[in-house]
Each structure stands twice: as structure tokens, then as C-alpha cells.
Amino acid sequence: MLDAWGRFVYRHRWWVLLLSVLCLVLTAYLRQYGGKLGSIEFASQTEAGRTSRLINEQLPSSAPSYYVIFTSDELLATEPRFVQEMQRALEPLRRSPDVLGVRTPYDGGNVNPQFISKDKHSAYAVVELRRASDERLQDIYRELHDEVRSSELRVIQSGTLPALYEFQQISSEDLRRAEVISFPASLIMLLLVFGSVVAAAIPLGTGLFAIVGALTGTLLLARYMNLTVYSQNIVTMLGLALAIDYSLFIVSRFREEINGSPIDVALGRTLSTAGRAVLFSGITVAIGMLGMTFFRLADIGSIGVAGTVVVVFSVFYAFTLLPAILAILGRRVNSLRVPFVHPERRGQGNGYWHRLSMAIMRYPWQVLVVVGAILLLLGVPFLHIRLALSDINALPKNAESRRGVEMLRNEFPGGDLNPIYVVLKYDQGSPLTPERIGQLYDLTRWLEQQPDVVRVQSLTNLDPRLGKQQYQQLLSQPVSALPAPLRQAVEGSVGKQIVVVQVYTDLDPNSDQARDLVRKIRSSHPQVDGQVLVTGQTAYDIDSLQLIEEDVPKALAFILVTTYVALFLLLGSVFLPIKAFLMNVLSLSASYGALVWIFQEGHLSGLLNFHPGPINSALPVILFCALFGLSMDYEVLLLSRIKEEYERTGDNTLAVATGLEKTGRIITGAALIMITVFVAFTFANTLVIKSIGLGMAIAVFVDAAIVRTLLVPATMRLLGQWNWWAPGPLARFYRRFGISAEGEAEDKKTFTPVNTNS
Incomplete structure (x- = not known):
């Protein structure tokens, strides 16, 4: 089928090229109708997510807001000159129709100490905006940001809205920086691999x-689903790497096939061999990406969707645009040769890769044990991994919103406290019956007694002079009959079915102690008539990890089963897919260990410019799903070529050596290009993209330089003829439904397996 497609493209090469270009024009035109990438809401299937939704639905939601911090080295925040300059700088915001209000320390005639820093040299204002869509709020903030200027005071704007805005801006800057680095570097490497300007330009x-x-x-x-802003980085990273990778395989095989063959025959043969490997490589990468969609943590699922889209387009153009260009160029694909670079000499005779594989196959057990042990040892740091959701530290140190958050935490009263929201939910009846008020009183006192709890904000501790019975009598009255301060507290913390209690601790939100506190509140609280639910950043961390653990078996089963079937249809072997899985585990082990050693333990933090801390909860899953497919990339190319040689000669050892010799230079070049693309993203300022780029680069290096070079020859030598074995029913199934490069040739010759393992 693929051979016939290659001949079809040759006959209609100009039409196929025109349709490919029209497809590009159409997609570029349709881009203006696309939606906007942004942040993802936390999964509502978790307790923290459901509780947050309850609070938002049943309590008066506060207006969208952010902080504007003013600082002076000389002036105190209470001095008239400081106050006047701060008020003057905020005046443009007060005049804006998008601003609901601006709260400062000086409202009401008295200075609010909560708005003044501990050293008295800084003060902040809270800017409240009118409700709007997330996209509109981002636009409003961008417009208002530059309106606040001062020649006497330093100004920093911070909060959730500024942080989200900076995440998007920095993500876009990271993407442009990576493109500037990766495209020229990839072109240089392609020139070295092909030795021809024309051939090198085609993959790019x-x-x-x-x-x-x-x-x-x-x-x-x-437009129809929430996709994280990181999707654009993943698309560019994978799109460039995969498209160049697949083009490299096809172009190199075409250059090999046109020696002595007509162009149409060479193109058909190229697609039935290298094209077949590219097709199955694309399938395995897409399987890994689709595996992410099994995770209910939305960031993971959206990256999986974006990754699947880029795989589809990479394979699509590898089978349309690319063969059409090759059909038009023919032997001119070798035009504009690069001096002193002679890739055509590769794969002839018993070269370096042939000699290396034969040497390894003389000592297969020794190589397997030593190399496997080293890779597992490199993965040891992963045993100490700490996972948490990304926080403001995911932004670079010089990001304005991060500096603002750090100032609020470190320099303002109460800024370092971690809020935990405890919600009492009742299915029926009022939350403020005497019995339930008494239970709320008991719960509040129990929370106040917990270690590391700094203070508790509840309806039943507003006045320490009141006891349980007094609160029961007071709060059982109609809300309209309550004193004004108490009425405001009730309206702000009591909904139709819920009562909210705020617990403040000085523990780090990602610490084990904070997580233990949340777990204790959930499991050991005093008896109440309804449910006790907990939300907040620490609760999100706990729930996200639990959600991932619950979804891992489904995703893993999907990836392993579907990949196994795809590899069996490609190779017709029972054992080679299992071997490929085990090799992937070793590559991932080294990559995971390196991530913990670098990003959690802080090694190379100065060089890579990041703040060490827990690994993002989604990162191991994203890397596993992406790398499982990417690691199969070279495995598929190498094993499919080895299978070709085995079907030609019937000699397993010779097939391994010849297959490695034929693909050695191409796989090495492809790996170097892919590593270059991924390393370009380690210059990103967003920590998640930096981590993904470096993790993928390490895994591809290990896979191409160690697994493919050392472990594949060793394991295939040990398996011998078992490499190609399948029980009778499966063998018949493969002969009927499997896709074999030689199966399309009229002169196919089947060899009887011989024992080459003695």
C-alpha cells in the first residue's frame, strides 16, 4: 500500500505539492478563528475542586482584583509625601470604567496596618475590577498596568491576574527564543548529516x-475546550523535532534508493520502508500523547490533545508534501553539496557501527548487566521525588508578579500565612440551627488547638467573650436582626448549604507538615451533622496527586496494549515489543533521576536560572507519555531496518550489525537534532517548559547513545531467533494483517530461521 502511494505521489507530484501548499494557506487563514490558550481550572472531581466551586456558587464572590505595591528607600509609607504620590499614581485607575474600586491603607481616615510593610517603607493598594471574561480581564490588566507610574516610588503589580498575564507573555517569549535557537542549529546539523543544502532544507x-x-x-x-498556554510550546517543540526526524529518515532512504533505481520505484520503495517506520513511529508517539487524555488533571489532558494534533500534522506532511518534493527533485536532492562532508560513504561495508555492534554481541551479558545497572543507578534520585502543583516560583526570579508575591509574603503582616478553607456542607436545612452552630463552635475550637495553626477565622470566634450557648442564641436569629459587623460576617461566610471557616498556618503550602494538617482536618475533625470539606493550595496538591495515582493504571494500560499491538503489526514478533518497553523504562529512569537531581535538589540552578523546589505534579506523567512514544521512534526505525536485513539474509546477528550500520549515522543525526530542539527550550523562563525540554533531551540522548548503541545489540544477540518468534495463530495473523516492507515486493523471499546464537 505504501509502495503504491509513493508511485501515486510521483505520478501526481505537482498536484500533491499544490494541495499541501493550499492546506498550509488554509490553516494559516483559519488561525484567526482560533480560541485563546490560558489557565486550566482544577478538576471538579476532587474534594478541593468541588469545595471551591461550592464557595463560588453559594457565597458572594469577590470582584477580580490585584495588588499595586509602592516602595521608597527614604520615605515612610505614613509620610504625607508618600501618601500623596501613591494616591496620585493610582488616580488613572480610579477614572477607568473597568475599575470597580481602589482600596488603600488610608481609606476612612485611619491607616490600616495590614496594608503597610513591617519596615514601614512600603504600602499596597487593592485594585478591584468589574466582572468580565478571563480573556477580557487579561486585556484590561494589560491596559491598566502602564497607567500606574511614579517618579518617586517604585511600583510593583502582583496577584493572580498579573501572574497569569505574565505566564502567557513569558511563555510566548520562550517560544520565540526557542525558535531562534533551534531552527539555525537544526539547519547546521542537517547540513552535516546530508552534506547537501537542498536535502537539508527539505526537513526544515x-x-x-x-x-x-x-x-x-x-x-x-x-474554541471548544480549555487548553493550557503551554500547548503552543509543546506543539512547536514536538512539531519541529518530529517533522525533522521523519523527514530525515525518508530523505536519507530516498537518497539511498535512487542509486540505480528509477525515481518512481525509489520513492515507492522509500515509503514502504522508511515511510512504514515513520508511520508506526507516529502511531506510537500519538498513543503516548493520547494516554495523557486519560488524566482528569486538565493540564495533562490538554497537552495530550495538542501533542496528538502535532503528531498527525507531522505524519501527514511526511506522506504528502515531502514525497512530492522528492518526486520533483529526483536526483537533484543532492544538489549544492557541502565541502568536506561525505555522508554517502556511510553504510558501506563493515563500518564503525557494524564493528561496534559485533563487538558488543560478543559480550552481550556483560554489556546488558553493566549498562542496565548504570541507568538504574542514575534513576535513584527519583525515589526521593517531591511533587506539588506549580506556584509563583515557576516564573523567573525577575518577573514582576513573582517579586510582588515575595514582597507580600516576606514584608507585610500575615503575608506568609497559608490559608486552608474548611467548609461545613449540609444537604438539608439551614446551616445556622442551634445544633449546627454548636458543632461549628466545637470545630473552631478544635482547629485552634492544632499544632502550627496560627489563627482561625470563624463566625463562632469573632468575640472571645462569647461562649457556645451565646453564639447559638445570637446566630439563630434572622440575619437582618444581627448587629452590622456580625451580619456582614454571616453574609460573607454562610451560604444556602455551607459555612466557611478559614484556617491560617505558617507552614509552607507544599510541605509534608501542611499536607498532614489538611489530612488530619479531613479525617479527625469533631463529629458534625454534615460534611467537612477542605480546599486551598495544600488541598489541591494532595488531591492532584491522588487524581494522578487513580488515573495512571488506565493510561498505562492503554499505552502498553495499543503500542504492543502496533509494534507486533510492524515486526511480527512477540518478544521485541516487550524488549522495547523494558528499554524505555531504562531511558525514563535516567531522565527522571536527572530531573530530581537538577530541579528538586537544585544542582545547575545557577546555570539554568531557576528556583529549586518540588517537581510539578503533572511533569512525570507528561514526560512518560511523551517519551514513551519518542523513545519508540528510534527503536522502530532500527528494528524495522534490522527486520528487513533478517528477511533478506535469515541471519539474526548479521541483520543486527547491518541494520545498525545502515541507520547509525541517520539515527545519530536525528537524535542530535531532536536534542538540539529540546535543549533550546531549556532556555525558557517558565519552569515547566524548561523541565520538559531538559527531560526530553536527556531521555533522547540516553535512548540514542546508550540504549540503541549498546543495549539493543546485546539483547537481540541474547534473544537470537526468539527475536522473530510468534506462536502459530499470531504468526498467521501477522502474515495476513501485518505491514511488511518486503510484503509489498513481488519478489519477496522468506527465509527459514537458522540458529545464529551458538
């Missing part, structure tokens, strides 16, 4: 087509 052009299509497809999907 195919990559551009794939990226444009995938970005448009992702943005169009964003």
Missing part, C-alpha cells in the same frame, strides 16, 4: 508546515 521546510498546521489545529480546538 516540512517542519514549518507541520508546526503551522498543528498550532492552528490547537487554537481551533481551544
